Amino acid sequence: MIETIVLDVGETLTRDDRYWRAWADWIHVPHHTLSALVGAVVAQGRDNADALRLAVPGLDVAAEVRAREAAGHGEHLDETDLYEDVRPALEQLRARGVRVIVAGNQTVRAGELLRGLDLPADLIVTSGDWGVAKPDPGFFERVLEASHAAPQSTVYVGDHPANDIFPAKAAGLHAAHIRRGPWGHLWADDPAVVAAADWRVDSLTQLTALITD
Template sequence: MIRTIAFDVGETLVRDDRYWAAWADWLHVPRHTVSALVGAVVAQGKDNAEALRLVRPHIDVAAEYQARDEAGQGEYLDESDVYNDVRPSLAALRQAGIHVIIAGNQTTKAGELLRALDLPTDLIATSGEWGVAKPSAAFYERLISVSGTAAAEILYVGDHPQNDTIPAHAAGLRTAHLRRGPWGHLWADAPEVVAAADYRIDSLMDLVGILER
């Protein structure tokens, strides 16, 4: 039985458009260039930060992030960043008695921004707040601990095979791979994703049907 459903953030709940556009503007390159490079590194199975290193080979991403923040160009989220199926699906899951958690690889500030959106959840946490990030097994151990639920009763939903579907499966959680965003679409039919995913979905509203079945 599924008692808890936990969600990744980027390209699962919120669009990454603003994130990459902000980096392009900060680095003074066309937004299309950064988008294309992100796609290229995704196709190679690399971390998305490699796209920034292709633009500026010796970039210190953490230092540039801080500089952006100090310049008033740091992280920002509002309702326009949230996918249309997020609020209705999360609300329906909670109404069905599911414990809803958001837990992804984001900064501490992103955690604050997510909580400010007042999404229908029971808990929001980020890797920045926990001090451990996906795909580390320690991230999923922390998730299991804070959920108060057995691993086999947790469904982790995400778009990224290497950060979400595969490591969550290895940690004993059930998994739902979401066909959304570059990772979700590109790797949807990869054998390792098919093997690790209990469910393969196109919309978060599909989760309501899974529970009903």
């Protein structure tokens, strides 16, 4: 029986569209150009920040992040960034007695913004808050501490095999792969993902029905 569900953030709860559009505007690159570069680095299994370096060779991404913050163009999240199924699915899970946790690879600031959305969740935390990021096993140790349930009663939901599905399974958790965003679609039918994931879904409401029925 599943007692706790833990959800990734980017392309699980939130769309990354605004994020990449904002970066494209900042570095003066057409939106579709940067989107294509993101797709290219994803397909190669590279860090998505490499898309920015491909668009602007030699770009110091960390320095640009600081410059954007200073210019008032830092991290932003609001209701329009959420996928439409997020609130209904989380509300259904909690109504059925499932503990709901949001835990992904985001900054401390992103955690503050997520908590400001007043999502129906028992805990919202980020890798920045914990000081350890996926796929490090230490991240999933923290997930299990927060779950208040045994590994076999906890499921981690995410779109990225290397960051979400494989390390969650290695930690003894159940894993659900969601076909969303570039990572979710690219690896949806990969044999290793098919073999590792306990559930493969296109929406969170679909998953809610599967794990609580």
